[in-house]
Amino acid sequence: LAKSDPGKAGKESFAEVALRLGGASVDESKRTGLIDTADDQVEDLFAAQYKTTNSPVHRAVWDKLVPTELFEVEAMSQNESVSRVVEQSLEIVRKHRDGGTLLDEKGKITTKVLAELGTVGYWGLLVSPEFGGSGATMRQFAEMITQMATIDPTVAGLASVHGCIGAVDPVRSFGTDDQKQRFLPQLADGRRLSAFALTEPGAGSDLTALRTTAVLDGDDYVVNGEKLFITNAIPGRTIGLVCMIDGKPSVLVVDLPDQENEHFQLKRYGIYALRRANNNGLIFRDFRVPKENLLVPSRGDGLTIAYHGLNLGRVSLCANAAGAMRWMLAEMLPWGAYRQTYGQSIDRRELVRRRIGRLAGLIVACDAMTAWCADLLDQGYRGEMECIVAKIFGSETQKEAAIELFMKTHGGRS
Ligand SMILES: Cc1cc2nc3c(=O)[nH]c(=O)nc-3n(C[C@H](O)[C@H](O)[C@H](O)COP(=O)(O)OP(=O)(O)OC[C@H]3O[C@@H](n4cnc5c(N)ncnc54)[C@H](O)[C@@H]3O)c2cc1C
Incomplete structure (x- = not known):
């Protein structure tokens, strides 16, 4: 990373210094430092007044100031189209829960329920109206999550996987106009549900150990590697795929094929957490992704997108x-x-x-x-x-x- 980002080369991050002084090995300090640097790059995306150093908790703890106005919550603004989406979505899930049709034979939320939610705009809450969503604020979205979780926490969790960590936030925050046009409408109406694929068998907490690579070949990136524990990842979904391009963590927006094939396979296992949602490993072998699907953040790299x-x-x-x-x-x-x-x-x-x-x-x-x-x-x-x-x-x-x-x-x- 340092090699590919000369601006940061040689500069020690806070975490690197702290770990080194605490007795960690040079290798561990450096690798944790790289993660800390990626975090700093997310910080750089925010205007000074909104950075962590100006946030209420930081000011209260480090500056010994308690800016009470920042601990108050304003009344929530109302948005008619968001309220309509929320009401209709709650109604659908309540109906299926009461009718015993929420889960399929494997105990997962049925594709019928997910599709029905798409028809009323559930998956587009965090997408702006320009691209077919309803443009909910985070406050409105979070309140919806609480209401939905009271009926079924997994359906609520899937909205968060799709909208917050799945492809929606990376594309709306870092996509070009063309990428937004291509991806957001189908993410908004639920034709493509999404996931974010970061974790690998050898890289969980330690994101410096990512091994999945994408190499440019003509008009495509060719992806090789394996992802693990990816929520909501089944064939036909759209994922934000974190992979190493020229030695740098990067994010490709990938439309997974509708069926497994020689280039793309699922790795199946039992997992208890979030057991009503799909969670799979993904194996890519010479899997081609159009080069226009690479997200390029204004600062930092793929981890900046992941952290955002x-x-x-x-x-x-x-x-x-x-x-x-x-x-x-x-x-x-x-x-x-x-x-x-x-x-x-x-x-x-x-x-x-x-x-x-x-x-x-x-x-x-x-x-x-x-x-x-x-x-x-x-x-x-x-x-x-x-x-x-x-x-x-x-x-x-x-x-x-x-x-x-x-x-x-x-x-x-x-
Ligand atoms: C239900 C579920 C859904 C998930 N969904 C997704 C998803 O959608 N997309 C995705 O990319 N990933 C997903 N994950 C993966 C999740 O992000 C990882 O499990 C997580 O990052 C931890 O990685 P790991 O499991 O490899 O644990 P490890 O990194 O192997 O950690 C194991 C233990 O060691 C501790 N540990 C590790 N390093 C240190 C250290 N330096 N100092 C002290 N303790 C340490 C950890 O705290 C932990 O207790 C999901 C996981 C679960 C369980």
Whole structure:
């Protein structure tokens, strides 16, 4: 990376210095430094007032200032077309859930449901009207995620995979006019659902170990390599594919073929997390991608693109937790009232009441984190620290809610 980016060559990043001083090996410090540099390049995309150093958490912790106006959340703006899409989408999923037709025989959300959602604009919420979407703000989108997660967290999660980390954000943020014209309309109406393919068998946390390559040959890039754990990746989808081009991480927008073939295969395995969504490995052997599908960011490289959508995904995760925990609470309340021990319903016991109260509190906290972070993103802030806090808080509270509050209250029936 340093070789291909002379501006950064020789310059040590903060992470590199910190790791080296902390006793890490030169190799590890340098490689972590490269990831940190990619992060700095995302930072460079933001105007000074919206960079991390000017974000509310940074100012509160490092500058010992608490800019209270930045911790307040404005009332959410309303947009009629977004509200219509949300109402109709919720209705579709509710109908299929109640009718027992949400899942196919493998326990995945059916393609029929995904297609029906496309007809009402679900997949185009984060695409601007110019390209066939409804142009929701992050605040509106996040609120939709919470409402949808209350009915089905996987359908909600798929909107986030598609819109935040899948192909939508990379194309709308880094695509040329031609790329936007070619990809966004079909991503908006759901003809192409999308995914983002970054992780590889040898490169998860360590993104300096990426091995998938793309080499220019005539009018195409020829891709070779393997991706792992890619959510929503099945034949016929459009993916943001991170691969090494001339030694530099890069992103190609790839329309996967409708069938596996000698150049493209799925690697199938069982995975428990997000088990109602498809998650597969992807194997590319001399797979050709038109050279016009390369995304070229104004600063940085493919990791800049990969990191750009992460904060949207982080807020969505917190929003999803707020919905999933509402579902848990809705199950806990009638059970607590129904189940009796020693002649009294368990919801009269202090222990169970405390669980119910805590769960309600966690829901309110996730709602607040979601609204605050989404609002910062809508104002134009990068929101890196705030969104990381939201993601960790959402994940941890959901784990606590599921195990300590929801399952324990159902006793042996959980
Ligand atoms: C349900 C699910 C969906 C996913 N969807 C996608 C997707 O759509 N697209 C995509 O590209 N990827 C996806 N991933 C992959 C995910 O991003 C990776 O699993 C993640 O980056 C971690 O990589 P890994 O699994 O290889 O773990 P590893 O990198 O092997 O890490 C294993 C453990 O070691 C720890 N560790 C690693 N390095 C260090 C270090 N330097 N210091 C201390 N501890 C360390 C980690 O914290 C972790 O606990 C998905 C994963 C899951 C489970």
